[in-house]
Amino acid sequence: xxxxxxxxxxxxxxxxxxxxxxxxxxxxRDTLRLTGTHIGCDTSSCGACTIxxxxxxxxxxxxxxxxxxxxxxTTIEGLAQGAExxxxxxxxxxxxxxxxxxxxxxxxxxxxxxxxxxxNPSEAEIRHGLEGNFCRCTGYHNIVKAVQxxxxxxxxxxxx
Amino acid sequence: xxxxxxxxxxxxxxxxxxxxxxxxxxxxxxxPRQTYAYIIRSPYAHAxxxxxxxxxxxxxxxxxxxxxxxxxxxSGINGVPAGWQVNFKxxxxxxxxxxxxxxxxxxxxxxxxxxxxxxxxxxxxxxADAAELVEIDYEVFDAVVNPVEAVKEGAPLVHESAxxxxxxxWEIGNPKAEVDEAIANSHHVTSxxxxxxxxxxxxxxxxxxxxxxxxxxxxxxxxxxxxNPHLIRLLMCAFVLGIPEHKVRVVGPDVGGGFGSKIFHYxxxxxxxxxxxxxxxxxxxxxxxxxxxxxxxHGRDHVTHAEMGFDKDGNVTALRIKTFANLGAYLxxxxxxxxxxxxxxxxxxxxxxxxxxxDMTCAFTHTNAVDAYRGAGRPEATYLLxxxxxxxxxxxxxxxxxxxxxxxxxxxxxVNQPGYQTQVALQYDSGNYxxxxxxxxxxxxxxxxxxxxxxxxxxxxxxxxxxxTYIEACGIAPSAVVGALGARAGLYExxxxxxxxxxxxxxxxxxxSHGQGHETTFAQVVADKLGIPLEDVEIHHGDTExxxxxxxxxxxxxxxxGGSAIVKSLEKIIEKGAKIAAHKLEANEExxxxxxxxxxxxxxxxxxxxxxxxxxxxxxxxxxxxxxPGLDFSSFYDPANFxxxxxxxxxxxxxxxxxxxxxxxRFIAVDDVGNVINPMIVDGQIHGxxxxxxxxxxxxxxxxxxxxxxxxxxxxxxxxxxxxDLPMFELDRTETPCPHNPLGVKGAGEAGCIGSTPAVVNAVxxxxxxxxxxxxxxxxxxxxxxxxxxxxNS
Numbered sequence: 035x036x037x038x039x040x041x042x043x044x045x046x047x048x049x050x051x052x053x054x055x056x057x058x059x060x061x062x063r064d065t066l067r068l069t070g071t072h073i074g075c076d077t078s079s080c081g082a083c084t085i086x087x088x089x090x091x092x093x094x095x096x097x098x099x100x101x102x103x104x105x106x107x108t109t110i111e112g113l114a115q116g117a118e119x120x121x122x123x124x125x126x127x128x129x130x131x132x133x134x135x136x137x138x139x140x141x142x143x144x145x146x147x148x149x150x151x152x153x154n155p156s157e158a159e160i161r162h163g164l165e166g167n168f169c170r171c172t173g174y175h176n177i178v179k180a181v182q183x184x185x186x187x188x189x190x191x192x193x194x
Numbered sequence: 195x196x197x198x199x200x201x202x203x204x205x206x207x208x209x210x211x212x213x214x215x216x217x218x219x220x221x222x223x224x225x226p227r228q229t230y231a232y233i234i235r236s237p238y239a240h241a242x243x244x245x246x247x248x249x250x251x252x253x254x255x256x257x258x259x260x261x262x263x264x265x266x267x268x269s270g271i272n273g274v275p276a277g278w279q280v281n282f283k284x285x286x287x288x289x290x291x292x293x294x295x296x297x298x299x300x301x302x303x304x305x306x307x308x309x310x311x312x313x314x315x316x317x318x319x320x321x322a323d324a325a326e327l328v329e330i331d332y333e334v335f336d337a338v339v340n341p342v343e344a345v346k347e348g349a350p351l352v353h354e355s356a357x358x359x360x361x362x363x364w365e366i367g368n369p370k371a372e373v374d375e376a377i378a379n380s381h382h383v384t385s386x387x388x389x390x391x392x393x394x395x396x397x398x399x400x401x402x403x404x405x406x407x408x409x410x411x412x413x414x415x416x417x418x419x420x421x422n423p424h425l426i427r428l429l430m431c432a433f434v435l436g437i438p439e440h441k442v443r444v445v446g447p448d449v450g451g452g453f454g455s456k457i458f459h460y461x462x463x464x465x466x467x468x469x470x471x472x473x474x475x476x477x478x479x480x481x482x483x484x485x486x487x488x489x490x491x492h493g494r495d496h497v498t499h500a501e502m503g504f505d506k507d508g509n510v511t512a513l514r515i516k517t518f519a520n521l522g523a524y525l526x527x528x529x530x531x532x533x534x535x536x537x538x539x540x541x542x543x544x545x546x547x548x549x550x551x552x553d554m555t556c557a558f559t560h561t562n563a564v565d566a567y568r569g570a571g572r573p574e575a576t577y578l579l580x581x582x583x584x585x586x587x588x589x590x591x592x593x594x595x596x597x598x599x600x601x602x603x604x605x606x607x608x609v610n611q612p613g614y615q616t617q618v619a620l621q622y623d624s625g626n627y628x629x630x631x632x633x634x635x636x637x638x639x640x641x642x643x644x645x646x647x648x649x650x651x652x653x654x655x656x657x658x659x660x661x662x663t664y665i666e667a668c669g670i671a672p673s674a675v676v677g678a679l680g681a682r683a684g685l686y687e688x689x690x691x692x693x694x695x696x697x698x699x700x701x702x703x704x705x706x707s708h709g710q711g712h713e714t715t716f717a718q719v720v721a722d723k724l725g726i727p728l729e730d731v732e733i734h735h736g737d738t739e740x741x742x743x744x745x746x747x748x749x750x751x752x753x754x755x756g757g758s759a760i761v762k763s764l765e766k767i768i769e770k771g772a773k774i775a776a777h778k779l780e781a782n783e784e785x786x787x788x789x790x791x792x793x794x795x796x797x798x799x800x801x802x803x804x805x806x807x808x809x810x811x812x813x814x815x816x817x818x819x820x821x822x823p824g825l826d827f828s829s830f831y832d833p834a835n836f837x838x839x840x841x842x843x844x845x846x847x848x849x850x851x852x853x854x855x856x857x858x859x860r861f862i863a864v865d866d867v868g869n870v871i872n873p874m875i876v877d878g879q880i881h882g883x884x885x886x887x888x889x890x891x892x893x894x895x896x897x898x899x900x901x902x903x904x905x906x907x908x909x910x911x912x913x914x915x916x917x918x919d920l921p922m923f924e925l926d927r928t929e930t931p932c933p934h935n936p937l938g939v940k941g942a943g944e945a946g947c948i949g950s951t952p953a954v955v956n957a958v959x960x961x962x963x964x965x966x967x968x969x970x971x972x973x974x975x976x977x978x979x980x981x982x983x984x985x986x987n988s
Contacts, residue, residue, distance in 0.1 A: 053319070055319070063222075067224075068215070069218075069219075069222035070216065070217070071215070072219070072398075072399070072450070073400075074398040074399065074400065074483065074909075075483035075908070075909040076482050076483045076484055076908070077483065077484075077908045077909050077910040079908070079909035079910050080398060080909055082398055109215065110213075110214065110215035111214065111215040111216075113214075119213070119214075123213040123214065126213050127205055127206070127209040127210070127213055128205065130205075130206065130874045130875065130877075130878045132209060132212055132213065133709030133711070133878060133882065134397070134398075134399070134448075134449065134451040134708050135208075135209075135211075135212025135213075135217050135448065135709070136217070136219065136398045136399040136450025136451060137450075138212050138213060139212075139213075139215050142213065157922070158918075160917070161917040161918040161920075162917075162918050164916075164917040164918075165916040165917050165918045166916075167916075167917070168398055168909065168914060168916065169398070170396055170397055170398050170451050170453065170882070170885075170886070170914070171709045171878075171882045172878060172881055172882055172885075173882050173883075173884055173885030173920060173923065173946075174885070174915075174916075174917040174920055175881045175920075175922055175923050176878060176881065177917065
């Protein structure tokens with residue numbers, strides 16, 4: 035039995051039939067072919083699949099696709115405004131906040147949610163805010179710097 | 195050559211695709227008519243497969259095929275081989291039992307996760323559902339998981355062909371009797387029994403492989419998350435499937451981290467390739483995380499007894515070691531080399547120790563294979579030496595910094611002074627070991643720290659500092675040397691530089707980037723050597739079809755060996771370009787200088803730009819007689835020696851006396867990785883290595899129960915460092931050029947992981963010693979609150 039769902043992903047509307055057991059992350063990757071959202075574990079521990087559902091960071095392996103019916107989703111592919119990178123994307127590049135790049139989409143989406151809630155976080159708040167996301171390459175040092183870079187830039191943009 | 199890019203923190207060119215979600219990892223690909231494989235794995239560590247019934251699964255709608263070990267055996271396929279041969283002390287060849295792709299009926303599975311059957315279906319869900327319908331009968335036997343227990347008489351046997359579960363025994367160093375005598379005559383002997391626990395590498399991308407056979411051309415393509423596509427092709431074609439190498443393409447696309455665990459040729463790679471031929475459709479397998487825990491090769495797993503002797507002045511007199519290393523159930527690709535040539539040869543450390551002996555026993559157990567994990571043998575050597583050093587200083591009542599300075603090998607540059615010949619086969623290239631320690635100690639503020647520590651000793655929050663000074667052998671490796679040591683391959687690298695007619699440059703390297711930033715670092719070298727913009731250079735890697743050959747990325751070898759191969763090709767390009775330039779400028783080749791992207795006649799303003807030379811090479815209308823058109827060179831570079839990065843790592847921890855919880859307050863690392871092309875990337879490599887080394891000290895470790903079950907085999911249960919477990923790292927470096935490669939580079943990928951672990955454990959012990967627990971000699975890693983609390987309360 036398949037169920038019809040309607041979702042808006044990165045500004046585009048999709049109507050698709052899905053199996054009730056299909057995870058949201060599989061729907062995004064296999065059905066919509068948005069493969070920037072990654073799968074790193076099977077226990078909702080790594081955060082590589084983090085996206086925004088109605089503006090809130092969600093590990094897309096913890097949600098069924100049918101639960102996303104009617105919602106508005108942003109994935110890493112939808113974060114930049116055209117050719118202009120999101121300040122976090124820019125920060126990760128400027129601060130060498132990524133190496134293999136596999137955790138990066140989830141890390142950026144989590145950090146975006148963190149900055150939305152707390153535009154000027156301390157180092158400890160950044161580390162606490164990212165503790166649901168594993169990175170095995172960077173030791174987090176430059177990821178923290180990347181988030182600080184983005185916070186500063188977004189703060190500057192708002193006040194400018 | 196200009197220096198516009200080399201030495202600069204150039205932002206990475208590969209980042210754009212990763213930060214926008216456009217990376218292309220193996221599991222991101224869906225090929226036309228692709229099928230999905232689900233591998234059925236043994237839930238037991240040691241059991242005989244009595245029978246397999248696949249009939250229900252085969253009858254399931256959407257199932258394309260089900261294969262068992264009997265199918266594999268019938269097609270005459272060999273198991274996966276080891277890539278390195280080590281001999282017993284008595285000269286006998288190591289035991290190398292077969293590692294089948296699937297374990298057939300009547301045979302025994304040898305670890306939890308050993309593959310028994312594969313279901314191939316139209317979707318991964320159907321494959322997984324149908325796998326539930328495969329009925330397998332096992333007769334379960336006792337298992338052994340610990341290398342010391344495994345070699346005892348009467349232990350359950352992993353392989354009939356390996357009595358007492360011994361894969362091989364091995365030794366290195368001075369004659370044992372001389373070392374025994376030196377230890378016996380020592381004024382003080384520091385002795386320590388400890389465990390270097392088993393680690394799970396855990397790259398965040400799980401392994402994935404797609405086999406694609408096309409009958410139209412009788413060709414195979416394997417996409418796989420690997421660190422070295424060419425070696426996988428060679429091993430799979432020549433040793434496993436017996437298919438012609440020129441009919442096989444292996445692609446390692448974007449790979450989400452490796453840390454050693456993706457070097458090896460895994461059974462799943464050969465399995466999907468073979469399956470694709472059977473059903474003439476692409477077959478994809480992607481590991482689940484829980485599956486990765488029981489099938490990826492693990493690292494470390496040593497049980498050691500080490501003794502270090504000193505004379506009355508504190509000079510090291512001898513080092514004697516007995517270690518049992520766990521190799522798991524099968525010999526993985528590099529496994530035999532890790533506890534031997536990548537470990538025993540580093541036991542000189544940075545010290546002038548005159549007598550050294552290592553006695554190593556390598557054991558099979560009913561666990562998944564153990565192989566290279568970031569550092570591979572060298573972290574184990576460093577852990578051993580540096581734990582002994584801090585403990586010896588404590589026992590003798592001397593300062594651990596002073597004890598090291600007293601015993602360091604004096605500075606040598608490898609040019610005016612010769613390399614340093616160790617007691618354990620290697621000759622170090624160059625180093626100034628005193629300098630990295632002095633710098634680290636200055637960054638720490640040692641005197642102030644000891645004052646703060648003394649005050650803290652009166653409170654419930656003890657402070658401790660731990661030191662570690664390490665050396666590693668990397669840039670692996672000279673083929674003749676490793677061949678003599680048992681390697682079944684050469685360890686050179688290949689670099690091709692193709693200058694296009696418009697002067698743009700395509701570079702093909704046999705190294706493989708899975709986070710190291712080769713697309714940037716290598717381009718910096720090429721752009722500067724040719725005096726062209728970085729944007730005019732593109733680095734290609736990871737595809738056996740486009741890259742002539744290669745040995746891949748591991749052992750901190752990519753820039754030292756792969757970069758050197760590219761430099762060799764660049765030299766050929768510049769030399770040929772000079773012939774063309776001389777013709778165009780009507781000058782003698784000897785009178786030309788190539789700099790800043792142009793050939794200039796010495797003493798004149800007559801010059802011709804590199805781009806013009808490139809165009810002329812491909813449009814050779816007015817061209818030197820007898821010279822071939824084109825500007826495209828490939829080179830093999832075989833290094834003259836290993837490279838020897840070294841450094842000093844210092845950890846500061848706080849230990850809660852009431853709970854035993856350890857908090858890492860500071861981490862200082864002063865590393866010397868030779869010349870640096872991109873300091874931003876080198877720092878990033880150090881950071882990542884530190885996190886993994888610190889993870890081993892404080893948090894991580896695979897735990898098998900007596901039945902061979904990995905009881906912390908998930909990301910929920912296996913504790914890796916998260917962002918709030920680590921501080922900002924404090925880095926500095928010295929640059930002592932490697933004297934034997936053209937870039938003077940030594941390698942940075944493993945350094946952080948090699949030096950950091952003992953620094954942290956030493957710091958925990960130092961904290962305890964400062965708090966009145968001077969009797970504590972060791973705490974098992976990871977130093978969990980419970981273990982630390984028990985150490986204080988025993």
